[in-house]
Amino acid sequence: MKILRINTRTKSFKFEELGELAGLGGRALTSRVVNKEVPANCHPLSAENKLIFAAGVLAPTNAANSGRISVGAKSPLTGGIKESNSGGQFAHTLPKLDLLAVILEDKPEAGSPMQEIFISADKVVFKDSTVTGMRNYAAQEKLLAAYGDKAVTALVGPAGEQCLCASTIQFSDPEGLPSRSAGRGGLGAVMGSKGVKAIILDGDANAKTVYGNEELFKEARKEWVDVLRNHPVTSQGLPGFGTAVLVNVINEAGALPTKNFRMGKFDGAEKISGETLAANIEKRGGKVKHGCHTGCVIQCSQVYHGADGKYLTTGFEYETIWGFGANLLIDNLDDIAAMDRTCDEVGVDTIEMANTMAMAMEGGTLAWGDSKGVLAELNKVGTSDPLGRIYGNGTSYTAKAFGVDRIPVVKNQALPAYDPRAVKGVGVTYATTPMGADHTAGYGVCQNVLKVGGDVDGHKKEGNIEISKNLQIATAAVDSLGLCLFVAFAILDDARGVPCMAKLISGLTGKEMSVDEMIGIGVNCLKDELDFNKRAGFTDEDDQLPRFFREELLAPHNVGWGYSTEELQAAKV
Ligand code: SF4
Numbered sequence: 001m002k003i004l005r006i007n008t009r010t011k012s013f014k015f016e017e018l019g020e021l022a023g024l025g026g027r028a029l030t031s032r033v034v035n036k037e038v039p040a041n042c043h044p045l046s047a048e049n050k051l052i053f054a055a056g057v058l059a060p061t062n063a064a065n066s067g068r069i070s071v072g073a074k075s076p077l078t079g080g081i082k083e084s085n086s087g088g089q090f091a092h093t094l095p096k097l098d099l100l101a102v103i104l105e106d107k108p109e110a111g112s113p114m115q116e117i118f119i120s121a122d123k124v125v126f127k128d129s130t131v132t133g134m135r136n137y138a139a140q141e142k143l144l145a146a147y148g149d150k151a152v153t154a155l156v157g158p159a160g161e162q163c164l165c166a167s168t169i170q171f172s173d174p175e176g177l178p179s180r181s182a183g184r185g186g187l188g189a190v191m192g193s194k195g196v197k198a199i200i201l202d203g204d205a206n207a208k209t210v211y212g213n214e215e216l217f218k219e220a221r222k223e224w225v226d227v228l229r230n231h232p233v234t235s236q237g238l239p240g241f242g243t244a245v246l247v248n249v250i251n252e253a254g255a256l257p258t259k260n261f262r263m264g265k266f267d268g269a270e271k272i273s274g275e276t277l278a279a280n281i282e283k284r285g286g287k288v289k290h291g292c293h294t295g296c297v298i299q300c301s302q303v304y305h306g307a308d309g310k311y312l313t314t315g316f317e318y319e320t321i322w323g324f325g326a327n328l329l330i331d332n333l334d335d336i337a338a339m340d341r342t343c344d345e346v347g348v349d350t351i352e353m354a355n356t357m358a359m360a361m362e363g364g365t366l367a368w369g370d371s372k373g374v375l376a377e378l379n380k381v382g383t384s385d386p387l388g389r390i391y392g393n394g395t396s397y398t399a400k401a402f403g404v405d406r407i408p409v410v411k412n413q414a415l416p417a418y419d420p421r422a423v424k425g426v427g428v429t430y431a432t433t434p435m436g437a438d439h440t441a442g443y444g445v446c447q448n449v450l451k452v453g454g455d456v457d458g459h460k461k462e463g464n465i466e467i468s469k470n471l472q473i474a475t476a477a478v479d480s481l482g483l484c485l486f487v488a489f490a491i492l493d494d495a496r497g498v499p500c501m502a503k504l505i506s507g508l509t510g511k512e513m514s515v516d517e518m519i520g521i522g523v524n525c526l527k528d529e530l531d532f533n534k535r536a537g538f539t540d541e542d543d544q545l546p547r548f549f550r551e552e553l554l555a556p557h558n559v560g561w562g563y564s565t566e567e568l569q570a571a572k573v
Pocket residue numbers: 065087290291292293296297298299300301484485486
């Protein structure tokens with residue numbers, strides 16, 4: 001397979017051999033390229049930054065849940081290295097074009113028209129975009145009409161075109177909807193800065209995968225499905241209720257951040273729970289189980305219809321429901337679904353925007369619980385309204401605009417849906433991952449709440465630095481293989497899981513991959529990321545939660561934080 005480098009200023013391109021990148025994939029590849037090729041002190045929206053789309057090591061195969069895409073760059077939101085991970089069809093389509101990665105470089109002259117870039121097996125075609133300024137669903141419909149229903153896309157919405165720091169890159173799902181987001185870190189702004197509205201992959205591409213040891217791969221693939229289908233979380237909880245199954249679970253644990261992280265319990269949790277979501281789908285139509293890419297056997301996603309029975313959104317995640325729900329004191333699930341759709345349309349990250357709306361509420365311009373008000377404000381993003389520009393730059397930026405000092409960010413990225421005082425395993429990850437506050441970088445919720453892969457008390461400090469460090473390493477490896485993070489539930493509890501992942505790689509390449517070597521991919525990936533951030537100016541002081549978490553106890557369990565910045569360094573490789 002090859003790497004495709006595209007110069008967005010000269011509109012030239014070249015197909016390269018993998019060279020020193022051979023053996024890497026997904027996040028390990030994006031982070032290596034960023035660390036080696038992007039000046040750490042560059043402006044993230046400058047020509048010096050690069051935007052890398054990389055399929056995982058296992059993407060050329062039909063191994064279950066191996067179709068996640070990694071997008072990497074220097075983040076305009078955090079100022080550090082970023083890997084943003086998404087579902088959709090992009091990762092499985094790249095190898096069909098004999099590509100492992102696409103790298104966008106340089107940037108066009110100011111005022112140049114936004115481009116559509118069509119990639120087929122042997123050519124790259126630039127075209128002035130016909131969907132500039134359009135929201136994502138309408139833009140996608142027009143792109144599919146032009147390039148064919150099987151075309152697979154990555155596109156930015158109006159927020160990305162405006163280079164706003166909370167912008168996403170949206171990827172098309174198996175139904176061709178632009179519903180899957182590389183949400184975190186504002187990488188849509190990097191794509192917008194390079195003048196690219198959409199990348200379209202030829203849906204007819206069909207390069208065959210060459211296996212080094214196909215028999216071994218087939219054997220491992222079968223075992224892999226068995227591992228995923230035999231764990232209660234991956235076979236029942238997630239497919240039954242989606243990630244929203246966590247609303248009641250995390251609320252019961254007293255860890256559901258409520259009213260901008262003031263409490264750990266929300267009175268309206270039941271109304272926005274996974275159970276309510278599933279009941280609505282049952283009544284109105286839609287799908288309780290849905291895969292964000294072909295080959296997913298867990299199917300945590302769903303298709304959600306509004307009260308009128310018409311399609312409203314998909315990929316309606318726990319984090320979104322928490323952010324626009326409990327954290328803003330909103331208990332209307334349909335309004336939250338409309339907010340999710342609005343974010344997908346405009347192309348902004350739901351976690352960042354939910355925290356941004358909390359800043360508007362802290363600042364007194366929106367009332368707590370005002371769901372219609374939130375929808376109206378979200379609809380300003382990506383328009384010519386200056387307030388929309390402020391919101392679209394995220395939580396910290398909006399807090400400044402409204403004079404707010406209770407700002408839940410680490411490395412300038414907003415915190416997700418688990419209060420770090422009550423789920424310390426994930427709190428340590430928020431504080432120390434090179435990504436900025438990110439639950440997916442080391443999901444300590446497993447051991448702290450779900451009791452998967454062990455039982456470590458999330459209220460106490462003991463053991464949580466260790467679990468965060470181990471999870472950060474394992475996650476970096478999982479992201480590099482292109483596997484969905486949710487496979488972690490199964491592999492943490494099933495002794496066959498990790499060796500089976502190594503066996504899948506051995507079967508694909510024909511070279512034996514040991515478990516230690518596979519873990520080494522994760523360690524080296526984190527080393528690349530930490531090295532970049534250090535050179536970008538981050539210090540140990542940046543590995544800490546905001547002061548209010550350190551000073552306030554969280555009800556109902558009255559738990560504090562308690563980690564010093566020095567202690568937290570032990571969570572880094
Ligand atoms: S489990 Fe969910 S996030 Fe993972 S691949 Fe399947 S649908 Fe996507």
